[in-house]
């Protein structure tokens with residue numbers, strides 16, 4: 339069993355049997371100084387949350403439902419990049435511990451064999467337009483044996499994929515270690531310059547046709563990879579004043595949903 343060997347990230351753990359959402363607890367704790375790096379863990383969530391107000395399904399005792407609290411001195415508009423830093427860390431941790439190939443689905447999912455094994459939800463709390471804390475919720479379907487009908491075709495667990503029980507402590511320790519490393523790199527310039535290559539190598543969408551679905555538009559294009567701000571670059575054809583042109587769109591996370599075609 340691997341232990342936590344980081345300097346700061348995940349050194350302190352607040353452990354619950356049952357909560358509504360570890361993100362909610364983390365946001366509460368993060369209001370008090372001194373919680374930077376603290377990890378909130380729960381065996382079960384009664385109201386797990388996904389992006390855009392969606393529900394996150396959890397089962398008791400066999401998943402990894404956790405939220406990392408950060409109290410960083412970074413610009414608010416850079417916070418969403420931490421979702422990508424986290425995806426990189428979780429993906430590496432999963433690969434290290436299971437020996438299987440997982441991939442990142444931009445911006446916040448980890449997938450295996452086309453199904454989602456992990457989702458990441460970054461939220462922040464501000465006070466007078468100043469950042470109080472950033473919380474990064476990570477949900478990993480670790481040893482789950484089954485899913486409700488509506489998730490059967492889109493969700494999987496590490497156990498279902500590897501046919502082995504995985505050691506949750508080792509995986510958490512590994513994710514914390516990778517996160518600390520990638521986070522240090524991010525903090526230097528508050529961009530993803532040093533992560534772009536690694537992230538793009540793990541990007542399931544890369545060099546594939548994707549459909550970008552926004553609030554009031556959708557189009558199909560070729561996903562090229564992310565840039566140093568974490569945006570997805572998508573090559574597509576547009577008709578500008580009657581002329582067909584190939585353009586590269588910069589897709590920011592948050593405003594769109596990416597589908598495979």
Ligand code: ATP
Pocket residue numbers: 388389390392393394395396446447454455456457477479489492493494594595596597
């Ligand atoms: P997109 O990112 O393309 O908008 P998404 O399905 O990845 O779509 P998210 O908001 O990132 O959307 O994730 C929430 C979704 O994840 C839920 O709507 C549900 O379909 C799915 N989901 C919920 N619980 C789980 C789980 N335990 N494992 C895998 N998937 C889940």
Ligand code: BTN
Pocket residue numbers: 358359360361362383385386387388389392394402403404405446447456457458459475476477478
């Ligand atoms: C998503 O894919 O939309 C993100 C899902 C994030 C789920 C995790 S589980 C731990 C933390 N607590 C929550 O309520 N959500 C996140």
